[in-house]
Amino acid sequence: MSELMTAVRESRTHELPALLAKMDTAERRAALVELKTLRKEVRGWSWDSQRKIIRPLLVAGAGCHTGAAACATWIAGRDLLGWDRPPFTLVVAAMADRDPEWLGDVAHRLAARPATAETTYDLISRLVRKSQCAVPTTDGFVRGWLQTVSTYQWQREKRKPFIDMLRADPFAPVLLPRIFEVQExxxxxxxxxxxxxxxxxxxxxxxxxxxxxxxxxxxxxxxxxxxxxxxxxxxxxxxxxxxxxxxxxxxxxxxxxxxxxxxxxxxxxxxxxxxxxxxxxxxxxxxxxxxxxxxxxxxxxxxxxxxxxxxxxxxxxxxxxxxxxxxxxxxxxxxxxxxxxxxxxxxxxxxxxxxxxxxxxxxxxxxxxxxxxxxxxxxxxxxxxxxGVSAAGEPEPQEYEEVLPPAPVTRRLDPVPLSLPELVEDVVVLGRASAPEIPVFERVLDGLVRHAHTARSALTGALREALTGEWWMTGGSGEGDLPHWSARQIRTAEGIEPVLAVLLGHLSPQVVADELASWTGTESCVHASLQGILRARVWDAADAVLTGDRPFLVATPTWHTGSLDPSVLVDRLREYQRLGLRPGQTDFAQAVLRVRRHEQDGAAAAAEGLGTPEGERLASWLRADEPLAEVYRFDLEKKTRRGQTVERTHRILMATRERPFIEKVLPRSFHWLGQPQIPTHNPCYHWGERPEHWVATLPEDAETLAARLLPNTANNVIEEIQNAARQLTLLAELDGPVGEAIHLTLAYGLGARHPEDRLAAVDALLILATRQRLDATLLGERIAALLDCGLIKPVRLADSVRTAAVTGAYRTVLSVLTGVLPGVLAHEKAPRGAGDLLAVAAECVEHCGTTETEEISGLSGTAARGGSSQLVRQAKRLAEAWKAGAPRG
Structure with missing residues (x-):
């Protein structure tokens, strides 16, 4: 047994079958106890160290198990299968002395495991042939067989006909009928x-x-x-x-x-x-x-x-x-x-x-x-x-009424949980949510700081009981008791795990200090920087619960969008002044970015009257009442030579100007927000993240945020990547000024490839229209520019505006299309989908009429063309409807 364990620890995998053959049942059972202990120990090692030992562990454990069920469970362990090709030949050799019935039992138990049957097909098939048992027919085994047979046939250089290979395969008669039954x-x-x-x-x-x-x-x-x-x-x-x-x-x-x-x-x-x-x-x-x-x-x-x-x-x-x-x-x-x-x-x-x-x-x-x-x-x-005339009689004209969805209502956040059971329940819910909502996240973060300040011992005990079984809840106190991979995951977590780990004694004060000092705000892209603010806030909260000297967080929003009422922030700063304390730098900086600025002279005076550095900076911020950064249009050009041809890449984007005032109000790690942003030819690829936290970070500066996110949004739309316009609906619900950046982002979103992105853009269009914040002329001009450059396709745009129109927003959609169609009709050869755009415009005019006296430029010329193409027919339809469309409503 000692020799076997030494060979396992030294990764001498090929020697294991011979060593196992010399051991009797009692020795194998004794070795199995040590193998299980070693397996638990290995889980805390670094990945490089794990890779060297999981292969011998797999072989040795398979050879030492005497029960078929336990053996199958050992072999199917995710931690033992790893990323490399498992040594299944040696596993079979380690079980060479077992009777065929036992081997067949192991094979069928492995095949019955949906999670690993496909990846262990090679082993199962060897055991089936060796034991001569019935061929398993589970989905995983069938998929493994199909994958193996297909790959082998495609990769062979000198191959016999595929059908002959299947005829010679003993599994084929049983598994071929299952092709039509497997899930995928x-x-x-x-x-x-x-x-x-x-x-x-x-x-x-x-x-x-x-x-x-x-x-x-x-x-x-x-x-x-x-x-x-x-x-x-x-x-x-x-x-x-x-x-x-x-x-x-x-x-x-x-x-x-x-x-x-x-x-x-x-x-x-x-x-x-x-x-x-x-x-x-x-x-x-x-x-x-x-x-x-x-x-x-x-x-x-x-x-x-x-x-x-x-x-x-x-x-x-x-x-x-x-x-x-x-x-x-x-x-x-x-x-x-x-x-x-x-x-x-x-x-x-x-x-x-x-x-x-x-x-x-x-x-x-x-x-x-x-x-x-x-x-x-x-x-x-x-x-x-x-x-006949009676069936087609002209209906009585009715007054047109635009139907728009109800305006979104800004909701106040629920109070921070005051009772410990309620807070712990929210912590558990937040940990299990795949996409936690901003209000829940903010309430929990503030609640943890509050309870750590007033009842740390009770909070720690309740959390320890509620979080038993979490991936980082191992060991006793101190960072040294945490597995290496768990400590690393906690450091990179983007949820509240660092705060909980500090509360439960799993991370040392030095780790918190290092993480607080590590964030400078100069991440690789705007998305990483915005995510960095969130991580910095979490570690700032971790520091607050570590010391227990802060009674609450000042950045907790008062509205579901992330905005913060200035009078509430002044009251929080006043309470800190009364206690002789100062809020955390990151916490206060986020509060300033969230505070509502418009017409807040009273709040500015109250903040200045506090006589604290934070009060003076808040007063300056409120009185300035300026956007985070001024935005302007920026066309990005790029020429790429490919052989004898030169390809041009064109993007219509937005850039931001420098705002030095940021340095006077926010700490150094936030100064990047005041630096100019000029789009480059190398957009990042953050299309999988959820943008809720990005929007809640800058809820009062939707234009600046839209401008900074636009390069990535435009690239995703042009490259037809999914989730390109996910943030549009969130931006439309914010209360800050709406200008060119949001309208240009909306124009890109309406031309996105994927239906869910177009629906998000339609929702944003309708929300802006309902809140009377939509500039239809500006949107039409930006859409026309994108179409003219070939950055979006008319057929996709037509689908978006048709969807918006049929909700009842015919006049809104028509006001946008009147700015789009002149550019489309100006082409000598109209782009594919132009007829669809004309059809939507005609349908809008037929429903709501028109208040315009001048016809759309180019419409008469297009309608006068010969032929019966969709473009000409829809142009005639729109021209006739335009002439007959007396103003209604």
């Missing part, structure tokens, strides 16, 4: 190059019925079921490709009508299009009843994809041409297309109704006429032709 396929299965490459899984699967490895019916059913189930687009395309390669017979297609209906109505667009084609073929063969066609059409025509809706209208037209007597059943579902956002789709549906209206009964005609009368002015002529 490994990415290696989806690799593809040439369409007929024999290494492709879809090509191979389609050929399996010829080998007898998988029956055709099971293969078809499996593909259909996965397409109905939905999933990631890559997987859906894979199963669709396999299904197409199988080339279903007429009988196979006819047997699955409900499945095609389900795909056509709910599946992703490519899958729905395939199902739609199948249903079309079935209808041509007379295998689809009129009622079934009506059922599927009613759902498809409500989909947003124009191509699918148009194809369904064509399918209905063919069915009606073949059997006009089905008009009573089929035409009523066509009204679903009347509600589509695309005018061409509406016109196609109306034309289809007109073509077969005479074949319907009076009741159906009345129903269709009522639905058609709700179409916009652009279709009234056609509606009149189809139904």
């Amino acid at each position: 396929l490994p990415p290696q299965m989806l690799w593809s190059y040439e369409t007929d490459d024999e290494r492709r899984w879809d090509v191979t699967l389609a050929a399996l019925p010829q080998t007898g490895l998988l029956e055709r019916a099971a293969l078809v059913d499996g593909c259909v079921s996965r397409l109905l189930r939905g999933g990631k687009p890559g997987e859906q395309r894979f199963f669709l490709s396999t299904l197409r390669l199988l080339a279903l017979t007429e009988q196979e297609e006819a047997e699955r009508v409900p499945d095609w209906i389900g795909m056509a109505t709910d599946a992703m667009s490519t899958v729905a299009a395939h199902a739609q084609q199948v249903l079309g073929r079935l209808d041509e063969r007379g295998r689809l009843s009129a009622r079934t066609l009506a059922e599927v059409s009613g759902a498809v025509l409500f989909r947003t994809e124009k191509k699918l809706v148009r194809s369904q209208l064509v399918l209905l037209g063919k069915a009606l041409r073949h059997d006009p007597s089905a008009a009573d059943e089929l035409l009523p579902v066509v009204v679903g297309a009347f509600e589509h956002e695309d005018m061409d789709v509406q016109e196609r549906a109306l034309s289809l109704v007109g073509r077969y209206l005479s074949a319907t009964g009076a009741g159906v005609q009345e129903e269709l006429a009522l639905s058609a009368s709700l179409l916009g002015p652009a279709h009234r002529t056609l509606v009149t032709e189809v139904f």
